[in-house]
Amino acid sequence: MIRFDHVTKKYPGTTRPALNAIDLEILRGEFVFLVGASGSGKSSCLRLVLKEEKPSSGSIHVLGQDLGSISNRKIPYFRRNLGVVFQDFRLLPNKTVYDNVAFTLQVIGKSRGYIQEAVPDTLKMVGLDGKAQRYPHELSGGEQQRVAIARAIVNKPQVLLADEPTGNLDPTTSAGIMTLLERINAGGTTVMMATHEAAIVDQMQRRVLELSAGTIVRDERHGGYATSAVPILAVASDTSSTPQAAPTTGAVHTGAVHTDAVRTSAVPTNAVPTSTMSQPLYVEPEFSDEVTDAAAAVTAAALATPPAPPAPPPAPVTGSMIRPLLPVSRHEAPEQLGLAERLGLRAPGEKTDPSSAQEVGPTK
Numbered sequence: 001m002i003r004f005d006h007v008t009k010k011y012p013g014t015t016r017p018a019l020n021a022i023d024l025e026i027l028r029g030e031f032v033f034l035v036g037a038s039g040s041g042k043s044s045c046l047r048l049v050l051k052e053e054k055p056s057s058g059s060i061h062v063l064g065q066d067l068g069s070i071s072n073r074k075i076p077y078f079r080r081n082l083g084v085v086f087q088d089f090r091l092l093p094n095k096t097v098y099d100n101v102a103f104t105l106q107v108i109g110k111s112r113g114y115i116q117e118a119v120p121d122t123l124k125m126v127g128l129d130g131k132a133q134r135y136p137h138e139l140s141g142g143e144q145q146r147v148a149i150a151r152a153i154v155n156k157p158q159v160l161l162a163d164e165p166t167g168n169l170d171p172t173t174s175a176g177i178m179t180l181l182e183r184i185n186a187g188g189t190t191v192m193m194a195t196h197e198a199a200i201v202d203q204m205q206r207r208v209l210e211l212s213a214g215t216i217v218r219d220e221r222h223g224g225y226a227t228s229a230v231p232i233l234a235v236a237s238d239t240s241s242t243p244q245a246a247p248t249t250g251a252v253h254t255g256a257v258h259t260d261a262v263r264t265s266a267v268p269t270n271a272v273p274t275s276t277m278s279q280p281l282y283v284e285p286e287f288s289d290e291v292t293d294a295a296a297a298v299t300a301a302a303l304a305t306p307p308a309p310p311a312p313p314p315a316p317v318t319g320s321m322i323r324p325l326l327p328v329s330r331h332e333a334p335e336q337l338g339l340a341e342r343l344g345l346r347a348p349g350e351k352t353d354p355s356s357a358q359e360v361g362p363t364k
């Protein structure tokens with residue numbers, strides 16, 4: 001499903017590579033956490049999967065396609081198979097919840113009838129069916145992130161990439177988001193999530209890839225945020241994407257990843273096809289979300305003044321480790337990209353929807 005073969009990424013003007021000879025394979029249906037210190041290469045890894053960046057050497061295959069052979073013109077088509085969620089939500093502030101989600105489908109030319117069915121279904125899944133006509137600033141942080149998730153999954157992507165999706169949320173709200181992502185994954189969607197949230201990783205006990213200075217130093221099948229001392233020796237060279245039965249032991253790597261060792265949870269046993277997901281997947285957290293409600297009020301206040309893009313990173317709302325997220329294409333973007341381009345829904349330079357002219361940005 002996702003394979004890195006000896007991938008090195010060195011950004012122009014830097015002395016040491018952000019990723020150094022990474023070998024990695026993620027199978028269909030897996031839920032994988034990317035952890036590691038700030039600057040260890042997590043976001044670079046996600047950007048390479050999205051083809052936001054090109055490797056300096058090595059090759060990357062996603063969904064059976066060699067990314068090196070996809071022309072720039074074809075990138076939007078490739079990205080339609082991928083959903084992306086960011087720490088700062090990146091909703092369109094001048095569009096309602098419904099329109100934010102519908103936008104994804106409009107850009108790729110889905111019919112009005114399709115959109116009218118798909119959007120309410122997806123909003124129901126993420127627990128927002130009563131809030132379709134609200135604007136982002138009228139939502140809490142957790143709700144805004146659920147809109148972003150709805151937007152990411154409305155096109156039923158095979159892969160969901162999440163770059164610190166809970167980074168701006170309090171622990172209770174984060175738990176709700178993680179349950180939602182877990183259920184999306186149970187529907188068969190492969191999830192790759194970069195995070196600094198130790199509690200979440202420890203709680204979920206999913207596959208953990210730990211990066212350190214651009215190298216994978218741990219690949220653990222049911223891991224926590226910190227290394228557990230369960231070594232693995234398995235080695236295999238077959239790189240087919242057929243899911244395998246999940247072995248039961250943990251896995252720790254230093255250096256290159258051995259593919260057998262990473263054939264892990266694959267499709268969860270209770271998986272249902274993504275296309276059949278129509279039940280609510282989001283469950284309201286037990287406690288009220290005062291912090292994110294307060295954040296929504298801040299958003300509303302901020303939006304009352306003229307927009308000043310790009311907005312600064314949102315202030316931390318919890319005691320957990322939070323750091324600013326780099327805009328995806330900030331360093332190598334040859335041109336300013338809008339939401340549709342960044343989400344891979346439209347080729348750079350393609351005709352734009354004037355109603356989306358107000359740029360995406362943090363909504364608080």
Ligand SMILES: Nc1ncnc2c1ncn2[C@@H]1O[C@H](COP(=O)(O)OP(=O)(O)OP(=O)(O)O)[C@@H](O)[C@H]1O
Nearest residue numbers: 011014018037038039040041042043044323331332
């Ligand atoms: N466009 C760029 N140009 C130059 N250096 C970059 C660029 N993007 C990332 N880097 C560098 O590459 C390294 C890896 O960065 P990356 O953002 O992938 O790390 P990260 O693990 O996601 O960090 P964080 O947890 O802080 O988001 C860092 O040293 C960073 O400074």
